[in-house]
Amino acid sequence: MSRILGSIMGKEGTCDVWEDDDGRVYFNADGKIDADGANGQSGAPPAYKEDDTGSDFLANGGMARVNGKVICKKEWARDVVILGSDNEPRVFPGGVIASMTWYRSPGKRADDPFAYVDAETVPYVVVPPLIVQATAGVVRGCKARITFNGRSVDCVVADKSGFTSIGEMSIAAARALHINASPRSGGVSSTDVFFELWPGIAAPGYMLQPS
Template identity: 35%
Template sequence: MHPRLLPLAATGAAVLLAVASLPASARPRPHTADPGEPVVPVAREGGVRAADLLAAVRGCRQISHGRYRTDDGARATVPVCSDNGVVHFKADLDVDCDGRPGKHCNRRTDPLFVSTTAYQRSDGRELSAEELPYVVVPGASSIWSPARSKVTGGTVAAVVHRDRVVYAVVGDTGPNDLIGEASYATARALGINADPAGGGAGDEVTYILFPGVRAHPIESHQAAATAGERAAKALVARR
């Protein structure tokens, strides 16, 4: 994860200036799907409706000591909450392309690309933001320590945007004062523009983390979807 310098609604001019300063060969190109691109499952992945998940986390028992910003320079408005046995928050979605380089996530498409992630695959390689739906959580700080809430690498999450749900894993960590980022694959599965240089979603995205529920291995989206569906059904039953 890399820092975001401005709120999403205000980034247009900044991104254009930054891109214009790069050599033509290094300028990021907007994402366009092609027939050979892997298809990430979308919408009601496990049959649990987005509306039911949102209803289960409608309240907020705040567990963070303060609030997070979604971008550098933005006001700190996002609390981390815990209700009905899950940890959740509402934020934007900035596209994380970090990890193993690929066709859409590399130094040419993303000027801030980093080839490592906080957590690795079972074979020791970095995660692929292109292939694996994952979310980014803030680094531990006095505001909140994810590990103390049993949220760590491989923890399963349900990410909700409008009427779509995708199950993901915690795959990366970021600055300890920012929140609201997920992988290229997560954005694409939710129908969000996945271009790392200018995509993302500025409106509310709900992140629901299931403490103690992990995908084995971390790189298996099927494992995350199976565990996520089971945890989501239990959450909806508790509300």
């Protein structure tokens, strides 16, 4: 048996989130691309760079260049990137502006760019707050899967979105599904992407991290 955990009204319409008796959570949604956590760990392009040549636009991270300096144009950007002493995005060597994921590697400092899950190399799912709030099992670090056009990829829940956003995956997850993985121009606009997650069951190599 399944029950509706709740519904999310987003730009793409209303998405119903379901839960089975065994705790599996699932929904169909679009497939936006998340670059957060990609900070050059693998030698691939970081999500954000000071000169806006990263894999994603500074604007998508709530930032802007003003008088040659990158600032947080949106207040929520301060939850996306590592900040400097001036409470604005900190610039790391190579012009990298390090972005964070909800999941942080145990034992690593919050200001360490390599403490976060690399969107370039790790297939991960981004979940809305509704799922975190409505499920009994721990969601951060749990096992997940995405299916699209007959292909599936196993993932970890590594990031959290806003209240009206649903259907989001890392660059690596999109590549595995043969989806255009560019955070600037890729993704799937139709609601044909199937997401599953198992709160309370850790993804291989990860730990459950209670909220």
